Amino acid sequence: MEMNKENKIFRNSQAQIGIGTLIIFIAMVLIAAVAASVLIQTSGVLQQQAQSTGRQATQEVSSNLVIKSIEGVRAKNNATSMADNVSLLKLKVGLNVGSSPVDLNQLVISVTDGTNTNDLIYANNDKTHDNSMENFSSAATATTNLGKLLTDTQVTPGDNAKYFFTVQKIRDEDISFSQGNPVMNTGDLVTIYVSAVSDSDLSYTTIGGISTSGSQKDSNLDIGPRTTVNLVLTPEAGAATIAEFVTPSSYGTKETISLYP
Structure with missing residues (x-):
């Protein structure tokens, strides 16, 4: 007697959730990189201004x-x-x-x-x-x-x-x-x-x-x-x-x- 074979299709949505999480993670990394770049640039400018101000202040005091x-x-x-x-x-x-x-x-x-x-x-x-x-x-x-x-x-x-x-x-x-x-x-x-x-x-x-x-x-x-x-x-x-x-x-x-x- 031939047995009935039932084809079952499994739907797994876990992979889609993983991809979404990955996209969010990558976006967060990019945002963090941009923010870090801005902070580094700003700190560099502030450092230059501080050094210039320090030199001028020293000159004002010492001359x-x-x-x-x-x-x-x-x-x-x-x-x-x-x-x-x-x-x-x-x-x-x-x-x-x-x-x-x-x-x-x-x-x-x-x-x-x-x-x-x-x-x-x-x-x-x-x-x-x-x-x-x-x-x-x-x-x-x-x-x-x-x-x-x-x-x-x-x-x-x-x-x-x-x-x-x-x-x-x-x-x-x-x-x-x-x-x-x-x-x-x-x-x-x-x-x-x-x-x-x-x-x-x-x-x-x-x-x-x-x-x-x-x-x-x-x-x-x-x-x-x-x-x-x-x-x-x-x-x-x-x-x-x-x-x-x-x-x-x-x-x-x-x-x-x-x-x-």
């Missing part, structure tokens, strides 16, 4: 000029004929311990006698007044450029004495400081010259060893006895350096007067 002393020089004809006012300020300036290099070409010096204020830039700087100091020479000596500071004028911005200062190096171990590239490094020491010629000093023939032949220009400052003088040195980066002093009650017969500290 400091230090005024060692300030002397005033009177214009004269001879040892017995001198101006009643200080005609030239000599600032001896160095760098603070651990300071970053400071470019004096970007330094701004504000000096006031209590009545008038001059904002001075380095004589070779052509970015502030659109013109550097007329007849300034990077190849010339500091003495020559000081003479031009005291005696020369130009159409723009006007008398050099009112708008510029010059610098002479005292100590420069690595021989990197020059008139054309006045960058101070650790250990450097310089003298910054600021004209203080007043209209009553114009007839004298010599200022600080510089022969002016009476052609010096009025600086718009008047630093006589008992005058309160304020100087602010603002570098390109770092804290400003401030010096304030009151001139002596009498200059006597001295050509050079110690004013600060």
Whole structure:
């Protein structure tokens, strides 16, 4: 007797459920990968910004000029004929311990006698007044450029004495400081010259060893006895350096007067 054979079809949906789970898993992996990529990119940008901010903050804190002393020089004809006012300020300036290099070409010096204020830039700087100091020479000596500071004028911005200062190096171990590239490094020491010629000093023939032949220009400052003088040195980066002093009650017969500290 022949047995009936029954064909049975088995339906198994477990494989379909497995494929769906796999698809969801792959999607989650892709999403996680994209998210990780975004996080890595964002963390990289933040790291760069943090490093840049850190460098700038360090530079702001560490770039400091230090005024060692300030002397005033009177214009004269001879040892017995001198101006009643200080005609030239000599600032001896160095760098603070651990300071970053400071470019004096970007330094701004504000000096006031209590009545008038001059904002001075380095004589070779052509970015502030659109013109550097007329007849300034990077190849010339500091003495020559000081003479031009005291005696020369130009159409723009006007008398050099009112708008510029010059610098002479005292100590420069690595021989990197020059008139054309006045960058101070650790250990450097310089003298910054600021004209203080007043209209009553114009007839004298010599200022600080510089022969002016009476052609010096009025600086718009008047630093006589008992005058309160304020100087602010603002570098390109770092804290400003401030010096304030009151001139002596009498200059006597001295050509050079110690004013600060």
